Amino acid sequence: MSEQSEQQPQPDQAPSPIGEISQEPSSFEAFLDANQKWLIIGGIIVVIGLVAYVVIDGLKQQELENYSAEVSAARTLPELETQASEKAGTNAGGTALLRKAQLQWRDLQQSEAIETLKSFVSEYPDHPAYASGLASLASYQHKMGDLEGAKENYEKAVEEKAAISSMALIYLGDIARGEGNDEAAGEYYDRASSEYGEIHANIRQIAERHSKLLGVSTPTEVKPAPPAPKPEAASEPVKVDPLPTNPDLPKKPVVPEASNPVTPEAPKSVTPAAPKPALPEDPKPVDPKPPIPEDPKPETPAASTDSPSN
Numbered sequence: 001m002s003e004q005s006e007q008q009p010q011p012d013q014a015p016s017p018i019g020e021i022s023q024e025p026s027s028f029e030a031f032l033d034a035n036q037k038w039l040i041i042g043g044i045i046v047v048i049g050l051v052a053y054v055v056i057d058g059l060k061q062q063e064l065e066n067y068s069a070e071v072s073a074a075r076t077l078p079e080l081e082t083q084a085s086e087k088a089g090t091n092a093g094g095t096a097l098l099r100k101a102q103l104q105w106r107d108l109q110q111s112e113a114i115e116t117l118k119s120f121v122s123e124y125p126d127h128p129a130y131a132s133g134l135a136s137l138a139s140y141q142h143k144m145g146d147l148e149g150a151k152e153n154y155e156k157a158v159e160e161k162a163a164i165s166s167m168a169l170i171y172l173g174d175i176a177r178g179e180g181n182d183e184a185a186g187e188y189y190d191r192a193s194s195e196y197g198e199i200h201a202n203i204r205q206i207a208e209r210h211s212k213l214l215g216v217s218t219p220t221e222v223k224p225a226p227p228a229p230k231p232e233a234a235s236e237p238v239k240v241d242p243l244p245t246n247p248d249l250p251k252k253p254v255v256p257e258a259s260n261p262v263t264p265e266a267p268k269s270v271t272p273a274a275p276k277p278a279l280p281e282d283p284k285p286v287d288p289k290p291p292i293p294e295d296p297k298p299e300t301p302a303a304s305t306d307s308p309s310n
Helices: 002-007 027-073 077-086 091-106 110-123 130-143 147-159 165-178 182-196 203-211
Strands: none
Touching: 027 077, 027 091, 077 091, 091 110, 091 130, 110 130, 130 147, 130 165, 147 165, 165 182, 165 203, 182 203
């Protein structure tokens, strides 16, 4: 009996009821209460940082747009060189180099154009037109007879998986066909048709048209004439002695004045004068002389026509 009484729990040792809920604040609420001030300050700093980022990013975008507009406005080689130098490291600077190479090639500065494109592909690998720059460089090298350089840069353009990559495959096939490797040329044409036929509308027709040329002898390519040498600028200006002046000569040439054409005057209408009345002439004085009588002439009797009767 004594053992059972010892095993019974005492009132103060009884377990708490199951439904009883602790009224003390949780650790998270306690953390918020303790750090409410710093949390508010941190939130304000985050908002200010986001606003500053948006503003700065917008200003950068506006600046890049202004750069692009300035490069687009450049029309000559000196202007594009200035833009490429001032905006080096930006996409606008790379675009200036691409346009500079196009103008140089147009002006028959082939070597300079190739060097400009080499600078572009080495300095601007992240430019949106990087693949186009590779293809342009390969095309210029192909036209100048540098087939190895052209194949290398065409292959790089294919690896970029850009819009120009399909035409790079076509040009690689043309180079292989020109070297007499029709099998490799056909593979390039098939790749262009299969990989980009669904993306580019005309690439299949182009690949088929080039495939029909396999086995046909390639015409001999004529290399363009080398550019004419640039005239060397004179180191010092040539001095010319002034011409002797003649004090007897007029300082300025006398230009005869152009004679004004004489315009004949219109004939003036002549109004006839009114006739003057004729005045009677003064009578001449008559000399009153008596008439002189004429001498009487003797009368001759007329002969009788009757003869005397005997």
